[in-house]
Amino acid sequence: MRKNFVYFVLVPTVILGIVVYLYLNSWIESGLEYAGEQLVGAKVEIDNFKLTINPLGGEFSRLQVTDPHNGWKNLFEVGKAKFALDLGQLLRGKYIVETMEINELILGTQRLSDGSIPKKQDELPESKFTSTSIGATSPSESLPSTALAEEHRKRSQVSFDIEKIKRDLRYDSLLNPANLYTLRYLDTLRQEARALDSLWNTTVAEFQGIRKKLTDIEVSIKSIDVNAIQDIQTATETLTKIRTAVAEVKEIQEAVSKRRQAVIQTVNEFNTSLNAIDDIVKNDYVRVVQAAKLPDLSLKGLSELFFGDEIFTEAIKYLKYAEKARTILQNTSSTPAMEKPQRMRGQTIHFPAERSYPKFWIKKIVISGGTARHQNPNYFYAKGEVRNITNDQRITGVPLTVDLFATRGSIVSLSMKFLFDRTKNLPYDYYNVRITGIPIATMKLGSPNFLPSKVSNARMDADVTVEIPHRGFDARATMQINNINIIFERAPTTVVERIVQEVVMPLKGFSTLFRMWKVDNQFKVAFETDLDNQLMARTKQVIGAELAKIQNEIKKNIDDLLAGKKKEIEKLYTEKRDMLLVMVREYEMMVEDKLAFVESKKKELEQRIESEKTKRTEDVKKKAGEALKKLLK
């Protein structure tokens, strides 16, 4: 017997086995917590995890998942839960759970300790999403939350204070040449107009050659005296010479015609470029007005400024969850790109096969809300089903669905239906959340810069639907807030604030519609309330005329700045264009004259040859007749 084997291998192995058996539960618990924390970005706590042997699976008594945006609140917590693994598939290295049972899913519970995880320095800060400009990034790369944050930032900077707008107007910076695309465009046009010079020079050089050729031909043809030709051979040679001259003149005519077409094409192209100026000026005007932060009353910006702040902030927060879901839920691939893993970790390649099991699949999670008498009226207790959580939906062929219904104190109800479809090549996500009767202790309205106020003791019903098909995006949210009591934190300081206060003060409720969608890789945002028309009409009445005046002033400044340069280019262009066209016409006429001259000479010679032929024939006939007569005598 190998004694050393017993002492140094067998005994330590047995001890190791015992240690593993004793600590396995806590190791698995820690592993699951760590994986959850990596996924959520906040503390995940599992209590009393136990590995069960028959059936092979696990159970725990409590799971808390911290809200990553509020460390003192849980996103949700669940009570006792248990699951069983398919042993046959476990031997294939696959984690398949037929049904997982969860008791007491509670949303938004308070925590006893802070569950936030400090961010590492090398991690990207959250502010990445708010500081990135939509224009600065490729539209396809911009995320809904980024786009919304940027749009909200822009919109919230709009002021309705006419005096402030007038004070802040800085024409020197607004009309800075670097900001006006028209100026750059005019410079380009000036270059193009100068290019007409080179066309002019080329045409002149070409036409000078043509003039010389035509003169030579003319001299040569003029030297031909048709009457002096005595014999047929000379006549034939002369005719050939004239025909060659005709062909040469026709060639010249063709060249002039081609040059004419080239000139007209260049002129037309330049004309099109010139006509585009008006549209470019209009765009510049829109940009300058935006830069001047003038409020656009037609966009109902006023109600958004008063009601939208909190709604935008909430929307951005929840859109980030949707983005995270889109990122996390990915199918596996047997041909992934090569990664650069940590040393000794490697990269795991998955080889999914049709009609087989994926690496991980929880087919069904049944959630019970717990018994009503034990429920805390401050929290949402949810029940329902979550189906098909897997690492590869193309293998399972079924999408991940979440269907939950929650109540709070028998008054407030919340239903959530989510669908994450990765079964096809193009991903599709759908979210629908309906909430009714939710009391709002306080809700901020306005903003520090515009009539700060809050609503207290109101009730809200909301219906939010978000569809994210592949790269598309369409989110709609309707909210009805009732039983409101608006408390203004300070007296209105401007006439517009006063208008808003007068309109909203008697309100007992209002409804809002928020929509965000994507068109041509650009996000569009719309915000409406049932008070828009009232607010817009009254605001237009008071500040509409003043705003129009400022807008006209900006337009006049832009027109003044551009008018001189535009005229200069138009003059330059018109001069060159007219000169070119006149010259081309002149040469066309010259060629036509020469061609007519050569053709007439040709005709003259042909007639001469014809008459000579006739005369000779007559002579021959006459001589033959006389000879015949002599013979007959």
Added chain:
Amino acid sequence: MLWLKLLSNFLRIMREGQTPAQIAGGFALGAIVGFSPMLTLQGVVVWFIILILNVNLSAAVLGFTVCSIIAYIFDPLFHYIGYFVLVEIDALRSLWTTLYNAPLAPLTRFNNTVVMGSFLCAILLSVPIYFGMREFVILYRKTLAATVDKWRIVQIMKTSTLYKWYIRIRDLGGVL
């Protein structure tokens, strides 16, 4: 300290009574396990083979230690080879898919690039390692042992507490 210990182990193995083939076999099998970066089914199987066959255990441990260090250095190369074999060779994909969905095979973690790369290298290298090691042991015993014994570092090691402690333990139950 680690290097000193490695050298000490190495010299000890060279002198032990087992045949060069037993030492080389232990070293080659230890090398196969040492190249693998993590616990795998094939690693466990190789350890069992080491225990079942009458090969030198110390040589196996030494082979494991040395090759673990080599594996750490050549990790990027193993990753590259593993990625190439698993992803780039289309002809093998059906084999990997079958293994991936077969029982027990996934426990070998064959679908990890570093495991695959290092295992292939270990298998290929085990043959030259075995023969090279065997020749080296023969050569050592014939000609090098006397010279090495005279090295100052070897003298120091022999007088160290660690070495004396080892001799005491070794003499408890004969040679492993």
